[in-house]
Amino acid sequence: xxxxxxxxxxxxxxxxxxxxxxxxxxxxxxxxxxxxxxxxxxxxxxxxxxxxxxxxxxxxxxxxxxxxxxxxxxxxxxxxxxxxxxxxxxxxxxxxxxxxxxxxxxxxxxxxxxxxxxxxxxxxxxxxxxxxxxxxxxxxxxxxxxxxxxxxxxxxxxxxxxxxxxxxxxxxxxxxxxxxxxxxxxx
Numbered sequence: 001x002x003x004x005x006x007x008x009x010x011x012x013x014x015x016x017x018x019x020x021x022x023x024x025x026x027x028x029x030x031x032x033x034x035x036x037x038x039x040x041x042x043x044x045x046x047x048x049x050x051x052x053x054x055x056x057x058x059x060x061x062x063x064x065x066x067x068x069x070x071x072x073x074x075x076x077x078x079x080x081x082x083x084x085x086x087x088x089x090x091x092x093x094x095x096x097x098x099x100x101x102x103x104x105x106x107x108x109x110x111x112x113x114x115x116x117x118x119x120x121x122x123x124x125x126x127x128x129x130x131x132x133x134x135x136x137x138x139x140x141x142x143x144x145x146x147x148x149x150x151x152x153x154x155x156x157x158x159x160x161x162x163x164x165x166x167x168x169x170x171x172x173x174x175x176x177x178x179x180x181x182x183x184x185x186x187x
Contacts, residue, residue: 005089006082013081022077027070034069103166104182107173108133110146115177128161133180137168145170145178156185 013019035054040047054062104124107116112133117125125135134142137157145152145168153169166182173179 005086009082009085010078012085013078016081019074019077019081023070023074026073030072031066031069035066101181103184104136105180106133107177107179109177112142112146128159133178136182137180141168145180148172157182 035051036047039045039050043050051062101118102120104121105118106114106121106125108114114125114132124130128135130136133145136159137145141155141157145155148170149172151169151171153167155168155170156165157168158165165185165187167185169181169183171179171181
C-alpha cells in the first residue's frame with residue numbers, strides 16, 4: 001500500500017473547501033430529518049421541545065447523533081474522492097506512458113503516416129529525420145505490420161543511424177491505427 005500517496009490524497013481532500021460544504025449541507029439535512037421530522041411524524045407534536053428534552057435526558061448521546069449526521073457525509077465524500085483519484089491516477093499513468101518511455105513509441109496509420117508520438121519519440125524522430133513509420137522500421141517490415149490484423153511482437157529491427165537494435169511490438173487500435181512500441185536491446 002502506498003501510504004505517502006494516501007497521505008497526499010487525503011491532505012488534498014481535507015484542504016478542499018467543498019468537502020466541508022457538502023458535509024454541512026448533507027449533515028444538516030440528515031439532522032433535520034432525524035432530529036425534527038421523524039419525531040414530528042411520530043407524535044404530531046412540535047419537535048423542538050422533544051429535541052430539548054432529548055438533550056436534557058441524554059446530552060452525550062444526542063450530541064453524538066448530531067455529530068454523526070455531519071461525520072457520515074464527510075467520511076463518505078472523502079472516501080469517494082480518494083477512490084476516484086486513485087482510479088484516475090492509474091489512467092493518467094497509462095496516458096502519459098508515451099511521454100515517459102525513452103525508447104520510441106508512436107501511433108501510425110496503415111500507410112505509415114505518424115499520427116501521435118510522445119515527446120521523447122518526437123525529439124528522436126526529429127534528430128534522425130524520420131517522417132513516417134517506414135523511416136525507422138523499413139518499408140518491408142512496415143508493410144508486414146500494416147497487413148497483420150492482430151498484435152505482434154518479437155520482431156527485431158536494426159536502426160543504423162544510432163547503431164541500435166530494437167525489439168518491435170505492435171497493436172492495432174479500434175480506429176484502424178497501429179501502436180508501435182520499440183524497446184532497445186542491450187548489446
